[in-house]
Amino acid sequence: MSSSPFFSSHADRPAPNASLKPLTYTVDEATNSAFVGGCSLVELARTHGTPLFVLDENTLRAAAKAYKETLKAAYPAATLPLYACKANMNMGLVKLMEQEGMGLDVVSGGEIYTAAQAGFPMERVLFNGNNKTAQEIEMALHHGVGRISADNFHDLALIDQIARIKGKKANVLLRVTPGIECHTHDYIKTGHTDSKFGFDLSQLSPAVEQILNEYAETISLKGLHAHIGSQIFETKPYEDLVEIMMNIYYNIRESYDGLVLEDLDLGGGLGVIYTGQDDPPAVPDAVQRIAEKLAYYAKRLNYPLPRLLMEPGRSMVATAGLTLYTVGSMKDVPGLRKYVAVDGGMGDNIRPALYQAQYTALIANKVLAPVEETVTLVGKYCESGDVLIKNLPVPRLEEGDVVAVFGTGAYNYAMASNYNRFPRPAMVLVEKGKSHVLVQRETYDTIIQQDLIPAHLRKIAEPAVASPV
Numbered sequence: 001m002s003s004s005p006f007f008s009s010h011a012d013r014p015a016p017n018a019s020l021k022p023l024t025y026t027v028d029e030a031t032n033s034a035f036v037g038g039c040s041l042v043e044l045a046r047t048h049g050t051p052l053f054v055l056d057e058n059t060l061r062a063a064a065k066a067y068k069e070t071l072k073a074a075y076p077a078a079t080l081p082l083y084a085c086k087a088n089m090n091m092g093l094v095k096l097m098e099q100e101g102m103g104l105d106v107v108s109g110g111e112i113y114t115a116a117q118a119g120f121p122m123e124r125v126l127f128n129g130n131n132k133t134a135q136e137i138e139m140a141l142h143h144g145v146g147r148i149s150a151d152n153f154h155d156l157a158l159i160d161q162i163a164r165i166k167g168k169k170a171n172v173l174l175r176v177t178p179g180i181e182c183h184t185h186d187y188i189k190t191g192h193t194d195s196k197f198g199f200d201l202s203q204l205s206p207a208v209e210q211i212l213n214e215y216a217e218t219i220s221l222k223g224l225h226a227h228i229g230s231q232i233f234e235t236k237p238y239e240d241l242v243e244i245m246m247n248i249y250y251n252i253r254e255s256y257d258g259l260v261l262e263d264l265d266l267g268g269g270l271g272v273i274y275t276g277q278d279d280p281p282a283v284p285d286a287v288q289r290i291a292e293k294l295a296y297y298a299k300r301l302n303y304p305l306p307r308l309l310m311e312p313g314r315s316m317v318a319t320a321g322l323t324l325y326t327v328g329s330m331k332d333v334p335g336l337r338k339y340v341a342v343d344g345g346m347g348d349n350i351r352p353a354l355y356q357a358q359y360t361a362l363i364a365n366k367v368l369a370p371v372e373e374t375v376t377l378v379g380k381y382c383e384s385g386d387v388l389i390k391n392l393p394v395p396r397l398e399e400g401d402v403v404a405v406f407g408t409g410a411y412n413y414a415m416a417s418n419y420n421r422f423p424r425p426a427m428v429l430v431e432k433g434k435s436h437v438l439v440q441r442e443t444y445d446t447i448i449q450q451d452l453i454p455a456h457l458r459k460i461a462e463p464a465v466a467s468p469v
Contacts, residue, residue, distance in 0.1 A: 019273045020360050021406055022056035022320055024430075027367050034364045034404060036322065037430025041364035044435055045324045045402045048426055051344030052324040053413050055088075055438065057096070057431035059320035063283070064100035067312055070284045074291035077305035082126050084268050084313025085111045087410040088321070091118040092429060092438040103146075105268075105311040109136040116143045126265065126309070128175070128225070130197050137162050141170060147263065149173045149225045151198055156210060156219065163218035170218065173225040173265055174199055174207055178244045180228045180237050197227070201248075208252060212259075221259075223306060224248065227267030230314060233280045238290045241266060246297040253303070260304055266290065268311035272318040274407045275358050283315055314410040321409020323348065323425075324364065327401040328380070338375045340394075342403055345379010346386045348416045348425050349408060353385045361389055364402040369395035377403065381420050413439070421447050 026035045034041045037056045045052060064081075071079040082103040085094075094115055097104065103124035106112050115125055123146040127136070130151040137158050140148055150156050150172050163170045175198035199207050211221045226245060228237055249261055271280035280286075291308060298305050325342035332338050351357035361377065363369070371393045379386040388405065416424045423442035428435040 019319060020276070022059040022322070023062055024056050024058050029368065032366060032368050034362065034367050037435075038433035039430045039435050041322075041324055041404050042402050044428065044430070045326065045364070048428055048435070048437070049441060050324050050326045050402070051342075051348050051425040053348075053408065053425055053427035053439075054322050054324060054435075055093070055317070055409055055427065055429050056320045057429050060093075060096060060317065061100060063312070063316045063320065064097065064102055066283045067287060067310065067316075068101055070287040071291055071308065071310070074288040075295060075305075075308050077295075078307040079291075080124065080307065080309050082124075082265075082309055082311045083316055084311045085115070086414060087313030088317045088412075088414050089114055090427065090438050092436070093317075094118040094120050096429075103309075105313070106145075109133070109139050112136065112139050112143060112145065122146065126173070126225075126311075128311075132158065134158055134162060138166070141166055141168050147171050147173055147222060147265075149175045149265070150207075151175045153203075153207065153210070156207065156215065160215045160218045168218075169220055171222050172211070172219050173223045173263060174204065174211075174221070175225040175227070176201065176204055176245075176248070178226050178228070178241055180241055180244070198225075204248070205255070208256065208259075212256065221261065223261040223263030223265065225265035225267070225309075227311065228269060230269045231271040232269045233271045233278070235281055235286050235289045238266065238286070239293045242290065242293045242297055246294070246301055246303065249303055249306070250301045262306055263309055264294070264306040265309035265311065266294075268313050268315070270312065270315040272314055272407065272410075274318075275360050280315075283312075317409035318407050318411075319409065321407070321412070323405045323408040323412060325403045325405070327397055327399055327403060329399075330375075330397065338373060339378050340375040340397055341378050341380055342388070343380060344425065345381045345388060346383060347379070347381055347419045347422050349379075349388060349405070349412045350415050350417070351411060352388055353383070354415075359389050359405050359407060361392060361403055361405040363394055363397065364404045366395045366401065372396045377405075381422070418442075418447055423447060 022036050024037050067081040080103045082105040083097045084105045086107050089111060091114060095118055098120050104115055105126050105128055107129040122144045125145045126147045126149055127140045127145045128149040132155055148170050159170050177195050177198040177200050211219050226241055228241055245264060252259055270286055294308060325344050327340060327342055329341045346353050372395055374391055374393050377389040377392050379388060413427055426441035427439040429438050
């Protein structure tokens with residue numbers, strides 16, 4: 001078996017960077033087909049049906065180890081990388097993260113419940129989010145979530161109220177918006193001042209004082225939390241963030257009787273490669289620079305090293321994942337383009353429509369075949385915007401060909417929907433030539449199982465009697 005080039009929506013030439021694909025990606029020249037995790041992508045499509053989400057276990061574990069080992073080597077104090085579950089979550093994936101020594105960053109009651117049901121050690125969980133409900137906070141306290149990131153004064157009041165009723169004390173971080181702009185899509189910026197997330201810097205002192213004075217019995221302030229955005233290709237914004245946050249820590253110590261904060265959560269957001277045009281820093285390089293910068297500023301300010309928390313999501317799972325589709329109808333528009341439709345689309349990958357996200361794909365059963373045409377890959381949903389990849393160079397396509405779209409491990413299954421009442425796809429984990437179902441394919445019965453027909457709608461109307469002519 002040998003490596004094979006990728007077809008990119010950005011250029012006629014193959015995209016050169018190996019990080020576009022899972023670590024175990026290979027090609028069987030005898031069958032002209034692609035393999036991941038030792039499994040034939042064509043056989044996976046036949047066995048499990050399409051659309052199908054595929055996750056490579058080897059790539060997932062390697063990503064977890066990159067964070068854990070780099071942090072351990074680069075930072076001379078405690079660390080805890082928290083997998084950001086919003087990127088992709090199911091109970092099997094949670095167990096894999098537990099095995100790798102990761103924590104979890106969760107943002108909803110559903111994510112807390114999933115982690116708890118999977119038996120994850122809840123002291124390694126951070127509960128984040130900008131509009132937590134009383135029920136969610138109660139669930140977090142009940143399950144012993146290690147940290148709650150308070151996003152605003154409403155959060156603090158609810159945490160105090162519920163902790164008081166439950167007779168518990170909540171360990172809390174305050175999320176702040178540090179005022180850092182980074183180069184990414186406007187929809188996934190979170191650290192700039194005009195954001196729905198976090199206390200702005202003018203609100204921070206009142207929040208600290210409220211905890212120390214009004215909520216001292218119910219809330220223990222453990223540190224601060226910041227997140228500057230997603231799909232970020234530079235380390236400079238993170239280095240700026242470290243400087244800002246450590247100066248805030250220093251000022252809090254000076255202002256509040258020597259109060260030393262134990263934790264510092266610098267969020268996540270490191271970018272990944274979706275096409276040959278993307279050039280993010282390697283995870284170990286970026287993490288090392290961030291950790292070393294934190295150690296530098298702590299020493300410079302004579303501040304005890306806080307425990308360093310980070311929240312990798314996309315950089316943990318995006319490259320580990322791919323989606324398989326089957327080619328169906330095709331339409332030539334002379335002088336414009338050729339449309340090739342697959343059996344999925346925006347219901348399993350909303351990102352191209354939502355963010356103008358771009359992807360890389362190949363034909364899994366014709367990997368070594370020469371490029372003969374350029375097509376626009378579209379889905380089967382009733383929207384003109386249901387376009388997966390524009391200007392995709394491919395071999396001559398036929399009905400039944402298997403398309404593999406790479407880099408879909410993050411925010412694809414997590415944002416999938418039943419639009420047009422399509423069932424959501426299955427997800428499998430592949431390793432050592434075996435596939436393991438992580439999420440079963442939905443059925444039509446799954447879609448209607450929550451539907452109810454009110455009694456008055458069950459009555460059959462009497463047919464109208466025709467009037468005599």
